């Protein structure tokens with residue numbers, strides 16, 4: 001009987017959970033569905049969930065407007081470029097904080113964290129002016145620099161927490177075995193920390209892909225990644241729901257997929273290790 | 277632990293990160309501070325002059341500042357309330373034995389990965405549009421007058437959108453924390469005859485307190501700087517009804533070209549964020565010790 | 567070649583002085599064991615020899631060359647860690663090959679050497695496994711294999727067996743001794759374990775609070791400890807100490823007598839006592855005897871001991887085996 005009862009509770013919980021998560025997911029689902037509708041169906045007063053003529057014309061339309069690929073490419077370059085550049089800078093720093101600890105290590109980490117808490121508007125004007133003067137406005141290079149810098153503290157922190165889990169003795173063993181510091185990092189530390197490095201990379205690609213302050217302020221037609229491009233739909237164009245949906249779908253689906261892979265790392269990375 | 281050799285190398289390897297972050301933080305911040313004491317408008321370059329605290333005076337006595345300050349508070353507070361309440365509920369729900377838990381988790385998590393401009397646009401047009409939005413259709417179907425969300429309740433609408441984006445984050449962190457709860461504690465409580473409510477109140481909630489603090493502080497940092505959602509939906513309007521401090525400074529500096537005023541605002545924003553940051557750093561710093 | 571010569575070596579961590587000036591000469595081919603209580607600096611000194619820690623002052627000579635500031639990779643020493651410190655992402659084969667590859671040795675020779683090391687250590691069947699798929703003893707063997715494959719001038723072991731269970735520990739102990747005999751290479755071995763120290767060492771160095779109390783062969787330390795600390799540290803079960811009124815003749819403040827040097831009698835003797843716990847080990851028996859006015863005495867006797875809990879007996883020390891210590895703990899000549 002008890003068994004029966006527990007199945008009933010499980011059923012009830014399952015029902016509630018699916019309902020709530022369905023509601024939370026609905027706006028995304030709706031966007032995906034609408035992207036396959038015609039514009040007329042998209043704004044129909046009696047919208048249909050599945051019973052309509054599925055069409056790919058919106059995707060064709062959005063892609064036919066050639067800039068879409070540009071913006072997509074910009075997003076890729078900016079997010080992946082800044083993540084890789086960030087890794088190159090963050091790995092040595094994290095190595096040194098994790099394996100050559102000094103009294104200052106903790107303060108240094110906290111200070112890095114504090115830069116992340118600087119509200120962007122606090123430096124908005126100087127950055128804008130500096131970018132203007134150095135000709136970096138609306139360039140991918142400019143955005144890669146900014147993204148690298150704003151995500152650097154998170155990268156250092158995440159790598160640091162991963163590196164800390166690697167026993168020092170393994171690295172010392174490498175040193176005893178005749179490895180130089182470079183070889184020690186290349187052949188021992190990096191391979192062992194590879195999963196952690198991969199998730200750091202992943203999380204930062206996601207964060208950079210979705211960043212929507214500096215991308216909106218520092219770019220125009222040329223270097224705008226998808227965040228900024230999609231924002232242009234807030235003008236009357238946005239009334240073409242089906243096309244808006246198609247453009248949105250293409251912007252979010254890649255990162256949704258990446259995101260699902262990085263759930264666990266997300267917690268660790270975004271809470272700076274406060275929750276593991 | 278280490279030898280002179282590796283210590284010197286370690287210092288060298290820290291240099292790029294430290295120098296870059298120092299430059300990124302200090303140079304612009306000093307410039308902002310400097311500009312904030314100038315009468316400096318991008319439209320009339322070359323006429324900058326030192327005006328002391330005037331910019332601060334203007335910024336802090338501007339009714340728009342008060343309105344956007346309170347909007348900021350409401351935005352942060354409202355989103356925190358919704359995401360924490362919802363997050364705890366969801367975390368507990370997802371912690372139960374249910375069928376298809378992985379799929380449920382994926383669905384709950386999804387909004388966090390949607391870029392802010394997309395989520396703002398989707399909500400604005402496809403859900404909240406007073407004519408063609410799904411909510412309007414639904415209201416019509418019920419025989420009610422559709423709400424014009426961004427005209428009638430602009431700030432609340434933005435709160436809803438932002439909450440939708442951040443609920444997954446809160447839920448995920450809290451779920452992770454709940455899953456680390458010692459099951460034996462709960463079983464012991466069962467043996468002691470504790471009901472579900474007292475179990476939640478005396479065992480689960482204290483266990484979550486650290487995760488809850490983390491959620492509050494981290495969300496606050498991000499929520500203070502909400503920008504894209506406002507830009508895309510209401511542009512801060514009507515009037516200043518949905519302008520937060522970040523957006524106010526943006527309009528002042530880049531739309532009205534008032535560098536001095538915007539900078540003063542920026543410094544104020546930095547000070548506000550610092551107050552939050554201090555608490556956050558304490559929390560995380562404590563964590564570093566163990 | 568593998569002689570190691572420590573001259574006035576010290577180590578400070580900040581303000582804390584962990585190694586007080588230490589002089590020690592380790593001869594080529596010698597098996598020397600560092601023992602001492604926890605935190606006395608054994609690992610620190612070993613790591614200084616390895617080059618993993620800086621030397622605050624003094625010099626470390628390896629094979630007559632000053633190696634004080636030589637980086638670990640260049641010292642030609644091999645180390646086996648307590649945690650084995652295997653490379654978890656590499657197969658056993660690659661773990662063993664790692665030092666050879668770093669030395670840029672040609673692949674064919676590497677293969678040959680791996681094969682011969684694997685044979686010596688019974689690892690041939692496991693060469694393609696990852697360390698995670700090995701038992702503790704096998705991991706230990708891989709760690710040793712990684713150390714011997716490059717024919718270092720000396721081996722450094724930091725409590726290599728402490729993560730193994732008791733029976734495995736005995737086996738590995740024998741294997742390491744065997745290895746020492748066949749390689750004839752210097753070994754510096756840190757341990758907590760009495761038995762390991764006594765059975766494996768050519769010489770034992772007893773550490774205490776950052777200094778070496780005494781260096782000598784196991785029996786030397788056992789029979790002629792330099793002071794009360796060494797007497798108390800070496801020997802299991804522990805030596806019995808008896809505090810006495812300071813002697814006016816030679817200043818003896820306390821005496822030490824090992825458990826096997828106490829005679830038992832039911833009729834009479836120097837101390838009257840009552841038997842407490844009795845530990846039967848089969849081949850021998852340990853009696854814990856409560857003596858009025860003294861601590862509990864541990865007495866070793868034969869396996870077929872007739873006594874039981876609560877029995878009243880008399881104890882007398884073999885006078886010529888009594889150790890005399892002065893007020894500072896230094897051993898005095900036994901004038902009896």
Ligand SMILES: Nc1ncnc2c1ncn2[C@@H]1O[C@H](COP(=O)(O)OP(=O)(O)OP(=O)(O)O)[C@@H](O)[C@H]1O
Nearest residue numbers: 277579584602603604605606607608609610611758
């Ligand atoms: N990196 C360090 N910084 C500061 N103090 C240290 C450091 N490493 C070791 N110590 C201190 O130096 C002393 C000696 O440590 P060491 O590890 O050499 O002891 P040990 O004799 O190996 O002890 P055990 O038998 O427990 O391994 C200890 O008091 C320890 O706290």
Ligand SMILES: [Mg+2]
Nearest residue numbers: 608609610724
């Ligand atoms: Mg030790």
